[in-house]
Amino acid sequence: MYIVTNEWGYNLVRFIMLAEEDILENNNYTPLTGSLIVVKYKDKYMIGFNRYRKQWEIPGGAIEIxxxxxxxxxxxxxEETSQKxxxxxxxGLAKIFDNNKKKIKYQALFYKEIDKIAPxxxxxxxxxxxxxNLKDDIGRFDEVDKYIMQFCVDTRKTGKMVSSQTSSNNTFAQGSGEGQKA
Structure with missing residues (x-):
C-alpha cells in the first residue's frame, strides 16, 4: 500500500528523515534520481504549471551526472521558475515506487524561504x-507533489516528521534503517 499515487505511475512509499551527508554514505538510498523544492514567499508557496503534463507541480527534476x-x-x-x-x-528523502519501471527510486526534498520573486x-x-496558499482550488495538481509539498511545509514548521495520514502498511520512517517498516 502507498501513501498516495499519481496518474503517471509514481507511488509515494514513505518519507525518510536523515542528515544530508548520510545520503552519500548510505547505500540504502539508491538510486537517488532527483530533487524537489518547496519555496515559500510570504505566506504562499511557489508551484509551476507543467506544459506537457498539464498540471501544477513543485519545482525539481533529475540529478545530472x-x-x-x-x-x-x-x-x-x-530553469523552471527563473528564481536564483x-x-x-x-x-529528507521521498521513497517512490515507479510503477512503469517496477523499481524504487529516491528523491531529495529541500525547502527555501525567499523574500523576492524574480520575473x-x-x-x-x-x-x-x-x-x-495550499487551500484554494487551483485545478489539477500532481497528487504525489501535493503530498510532498504538505509534508515539507509541516515538517519545516514543527522540525519533526508530521503527517495526517498513516496506514498499517505505511509509516513515516525516521533515521537511516531500511529495516524500518515502509
Missing part, C-alpha cells in the same frame, strides 16, 4: 508559476 542533489535543485528551480538562489534547507520566463517545461 556529477551533480549533487543540492546542486540539482538549485539548477532546476532556476544559493542556499537551500535539506528536509518568470516561460520555458520548455513550465508555462507559468503561481504562489499558492
Amino acid at each position: 556529477g551533480e549533487t542533489a543540492r546542486e540539482c535543485v538549485i539548477r532546476e528551480l532556476e 538562489i544559493d542556499e537551500v534547507e535539506f528536509i 518568470f520566463q516561460e520555458n520548455a517545461e513550465m508555462k507559468e508559476i503561481m504562489l499558492w
Whole structure:
C-alpha cells in the first residue's frame, strides 16, 4: 500500500528523515534520481504549471551526472521558475515506487524561504508559476507533489516528521534503517 499515487505511475512509499551527508554514505538510498523544492514567499508557496503534463507541480527534476542533489535543485528551480538562489534547507528523502519501471527510486526534498520573486520566463517545461496558499482550488495538481509539498511545509514548521495520514502498511520512517517498516 502507498501513501498516495499519481496518474503517471509514481507511488509515494514513505518519507525518510536523515542528515544530508548520510545520503552519500548510505547505500540504502539508491538510486537517488532527483530533487524537489518547496519555496515559500510570504505566506504562499511557489508551484509551476507543467506544459506537457498539464498540471501544477513543485519545482525539481533529475540529478545530472556529477551533480549533487543540492546542486540539482538549485539548477532546476532556476530553469523552471527563473528564481536564483544559493542556499537551500535539506528536509529528507521521498521513497517512490515507479510503477512503469517496477523499481524504487529516491528523491531529495529541500525547502527555501525567499523574500523576492524574480520575473518568470516561460520555458520548455513550465508555462507559468503561481504562489499558492495550499487551500484554494487551483485545478489539477500532481497528487504525489501535493503530498510532498504538505509534508515539507509541516515538517519545516514543527522540525519533526508530521503527517495526517498513516496506514498499517505505511509509516513515516525516521533515521537511516531500511529495516524500518515502509
